[in-house]
Amino acid sequence: MSEQPPSTLPVWDPLLRIFHWSLVLFYLIAYLTEDDFLALHVWAGYTVGLLIAFRLLWGLVGTRHARFSSFVTSPKTVLDYLRGMLRFRVPHYLGHNPAAAAMVVALLLSLAAVVFSGMTIIAAEGQGPLAGTWVAGLDAGWMEEIHEFLANLSLLLVFLHVGGVVFSSFVEGQNLPRAMLTGRKKYRNDYVDYTGDEK
Ligand code: HEM
Helix, strand or coil: CCCCCCCEEECCCHHHHHHHHHHHHHHHHHHHCCCCCHHHHHHHHHHHHHHHHHHHHHHHHCCHHHCHHHHCCCHHHHHHHHHHHHCCCCCCCCCCCHHHHHHHHHHHHHHHHHHHHHHHHHHHCCCCCCCCCHHHHCCHHHHHHHHHHHHHHHHHHHHHHHHHHHHHHHHHCCCHHHHHHHCEEECCCCCCCCCCCCC
16 A cells, blocks of 8 residues: 655754744844844844854755755756746745745845944944954944945845745745744645655
8 A cells, every 4th residue: 555645744944943033033123123222233133143153054064955055056047937936837846946045045145244244333333243353444434324225135135035935835825934833844746856755
């Protein structure tokens, strides 16, 4: 008798899920406290920085779908996938699809740049881990402009990211935010990156 397939498949490990929802929380705190609660803003920013550092490490040594090698792909594959999105005809992926993968990279880079630019501003005031380094000599006025620009860019990416998640949930017929909570996606045997070893 052939074995029944499972109804769901594991995809996001617990550390990745904790990373994701902590990032959402501390990103929001940092974004909403920029003017009025500077100490909280700075500590939320450091936490975002630590979370990104963890994610970079986990991208190298983490579980299968967390590893960069399993999802970072060529610009051509991303463009082909985006073209498919316009026609609502895209292959299904268990891990990040090529557009989501490009967005992960863009989000991590932009958030790292926001954190770094913020750290240079407080370094100019003699505070934070970068105080006393060459970045403390950068023009703080300029760095504030750059920091604000990058923060707004990251917000735009977040909106695109959430839009992409809604789109993919629709075309895949499943609730992807819930998958980021439970760690499991609906079973299908036509996931491009399905190996059959998933339980
Ligand atoms: C309520 C809002 C959000 C929802 C519902 C959401 C949902 C998701 C989902 C479903 C994925 C997996 C995407 C896939 O299937 O390939 C994901 C990944 C990701 N999201 Fe969000 N997200 C939200 C907000 C954010 C925010 C605010 C940030 C950054 C500040 C963010 C950063 C990321 C990153 C970096 C990943 C990649 C996960 C990894 O592999 O490390 N998300 N998100």
